[in-house]
Amino acid sequence: MRDLALAPPSAAPLTGGLADSLFARADESPDLPVLAHRAGPDSATWQEITAAEFRDEVVRLAKGLIASGISPGARVAIMARTRHEWTLLCHALWTVGAEVVPIYPTSSRDQVEWILRDTGCVAVLVEDEQSVMTVGSVCAALPRLRHVWQLDGGALEQLAARGEFIPPATVDSMRRIVLPDATAVIAYTSGTSGRAMGCALSHRGLAFICDTLLAGWGHTAAPAGEQGAVLAFLPFSHVYGLMIQSLCIRGGLLMGHEPDLGGESLSSALRTFRPTYLYAVPSLLEKIYKNFLRTAQQQGRGALFERAAGTARDFAAAVERQRLGRGGGPGFDLRLQHALYERTVYRRLRAALGGRVLRATSGGSPLNRGLSLFYEGIGVYVHDGYGLTETSGGVTMQPLGREKSGTVGQALPGTGIRVADDGEILVRGPSVFQGYVGDRAATRAVLRGGWLATGDLGRLDTEGYLTITGRKKDIIITSSGKSVAPAALEHRLRTHPLVHQAVVVGDDRPCVGALITLDPEFLGDWRAALSLPGDAPAREAREENALREEIARAVAAANSSVSRAESIRVFRVLPEPFDVTNGLLTPSMKLRRDEIVRRYALEIDAMYQSRTRPGRTPAAEESAGWDDSDNVFR
Structure with a gap:
């Protein structure tokens, strides 16, 4: 067992909760812009929120939370895309000592019910009417749930109005009793091979990562003398997104919010926000x-x-x-x-x-x-x-x-x-x-x-x-006992422009195989560039042959990085991608391998059976090896 010795810490220890840095920033640099969001869905204009405005809005929301009965240790879920309101409510909850429970807005009804019930959430903030309906359909199984707030229905304004009678001193006193080791977030694992589990993360743990990164690498976020700017588009429902959020607030970086991960929206956001x-x-x-x-x-x-x-x-x-x-x-x-x-x-x-x-x-x-x-x-x-x-x-x-x-x-x-x-x-x-x-x-x-x-x-x-x-848990063991780690092969396959996704299979099989999906945008351009002659049936046949050869080249390129025993000998191109909606990706876009293998069991069997040679036993087949011609595309 190899042990890398601990390096000395480079960040000062936390003395309170995560919300404290926001209040300190507002006192030190009240006019510093810290948050930004687009003026409209397709707008090139970004509206900025200063540190003082951010603090004041957080205080208003915190007062509304107190008036709604949200007390220290209460668990409140946020089920929304990456919007600036997410950041506002998150820090308001931390200000009153509540625990944030992120939920992916694309989560299924069963996933939402499980997380809300497992954590005993007393409230949940959702983004739109569809999410309200999802939560409403499981409310009967959630006796602790008291509030369902809808962002697009004016929830934050309603919260602020509800807490107008609460004195600011009450908010300040609640913030000051939050301890570093109190739970800040209950973040759920991706659930790639089973039910997701809630990880209790402390204020200290999240702050340690952010402060360490800022101490050692913060100066690289922007040219000297300029304020760093980060475009947040990864989901705050994932710990990586939450880390980015906290790092920006604690480091005084300008954080833009982009809720749409679609190609054109994200491209437009990058060009107009211009992150450093x-x-x-x-x-x-x-x-x-x-x-x-x-x-x-x-x-x-x-x-x-x-x-x-x-x-x-x-x-x-x-x-x-x-x-x-x-x-x-x-x-x-x-x-x-x-x-x-x-x-x-x-x-x-x-x-x-x-x-x-x-x-x-x-x-x-x-x-x-x-x-x-x-x-x-x-x-x-x-x-x-x-x-x-x-x-x-x-x-x-x-x-x-x-x-x-x-x-x-x-x-x-x-x-x-x-x-x-x-x-x-x-x-x-x-x-x-x-x-x-x-x-x-x-x-x-x-x-x-x-x-x-x-x-x-x-x-x-x-x-x-x-x-x-x-x-x-992803290691594949072939019938000959060879252990294969699929990740490297999958990464190399995806570097080919036509390959969108790849899942390597082969447990208890004579060789390694792969299920492949194609990039629809690149596939369209590739087909248009072929310009094959002949009538429609002939063109389709030539196109299929050309596509088979192109994918075979991608597989050969991936195989060049591994031994023959670890290489992909058979593959099949699937007609549709793995997606969250079909249950083959987690909300954090990770492959649900067990479910993919189960869903495509017949295709996997056919992929291997199509190469079975008559009159040979499986053992003889293995010893003979699988040639480069053993690629399957059907």
């Missing part, structure tokens, strides 16, 4: 890259973009070798090529992100090394970090000036990381959760002698950089 720092997830960074490529192809510049992207990766890899002391940096020809593409390509790509983004952080799952090098090469270094719900968000970060793409960096100061003999990552530190709500047995199972068993697999190199290799 970007927080994202790998799937979004993959999508942005594919959009760059698709736009270039539509303009007849696809080959130019691919050459520029290759140069960006080569340049970033050379710079990385230099900063790690393993090489002399980019040569003259590479620097010349990079300078040329900077003028013709890279600055235009940065302009699509608003033109001011200097650095970014990727979280939620590991970022592909090639993608990380691409963004660094165009002038936006992406820190790949690691964390989970049970650790209040972050656990690692890339050390400044010693960044290593393909890893998630080193342990944050004050945090300890071990890798057990079986490869499982263990974590300890102030950010580790208080336990699972109402489930002591599950809490004891993951907290072992002060260390949290994360369920993730990884390895530490000699310099303390952590690489994530997968999840213990």
Whole structure:
């Protein structure tokens, strides 16, 4: 078992609750803009809220909460998209010592009922009439639920009006009795392989992550002398989004809110808000890259973009070798090529992100090394970090000036990381959760002698950089006993423009297989570019053959990173994507692998059976091996 020694903490310890930083900021810099939201759904104008205005609105809402009977320790759910009202109510709840229970607005009726009942929520704030109906349909099973407030129905204004008679001193006294170790949030796990569990996170744990990041990396959020600006579009219902929210408030960054993750809405928000720092997830960074490529192809510049992207990766890899002391940096020809593409390509790509983004952080799952090098090469270094719900968000970060793409960096100061003999990552530190709500047995199972068993697999190199290799529960064991971690193969498959999603399968099968869904936007452009001759049936047949060959090339490229025994030998393209609405993705957009395998059991069986050779036993089949021709596309 390897143990990375604890680094000394770099942030001052918390003395109160998370809301205190808001009040301190309003006293110190009352006119500093801290929140922003669009004037309308498609507006290019952003309305800013100063620190003093934010504090005053929080106080008004806190008074309304007190008048509604919300007391310290009461649990209140918020079921809404990433809107500035989310941030206002969240801090009002923390001001009165209540516990925030985030719920994804896309959650099903059963998921909503489970979370509200499991936590014993006394109130829930929803966004629209549809959510009111969802909550209303389960109210009979929730005897503790007393209030259902609707944002689009004027809930915040009504709350403020209800509490007008409460003196401000009452709010102030309630805020001052909130202790650092009090529970701030009950955040639910993604529930990829079972019922989601509520993680109790303290004010201290959330503040520790934010303050540590601000102390060590806060100066990178904007050029010297400028206020950093962060566009919040990831859901606050996830611990990563909550961490971003708290980090912005505690760090005095301007936080814009964008509730719509649709391509055009998000693109418009980036161009008009113009963030200086970007927080994202790998799937979004993959999508942005594919959009760059698709736009270039539509303009007849696809080959130019691919050459520029290759140069960006080569340049970033050379710079990385230099900063790690393993090489002399980019040569003259590479620097010349990079300078040329900077003028013709890279600055235009940065302009699509608003033109001011200097650095970014990727979280939620590991970022592909090639993608990380691409963004660094165009002038936006992406820190790949690691964390989970049970650790209040972050656990690692890339050390400044010693960044290593393909890893998630080193342990944050004050945090300890071990890798057990079986490869499982263990974590300890102030950010580790208080336990699972109402489930002591599950809490004891993951907290072992002060260390949290994360369920993730990884390895530490000699310099303390952590690489994530997968999840213990996702490991595939073929019928020949070969263990395969699917994540790396899936990540490489998704780098192909046509591939939208990929799920690697193969438990108790003679080889590894994959279920693949296609990117509908890129598929349309790809089909249009084929321009195949002949009548309709002939064109369709040629198109299917061309598509089969293209996906086979994507599979071959993914296989180049693993051994033959770990490579994908069969695959099938599915007619529809995995989605939250069909129950195959969690609300946090993670694959529900068990459900996918169950739903597509017949397709998986057919995928393997179509390659069964007559007259051979399974054992003979395995020993003979599976050729490159063993790809299935039906």
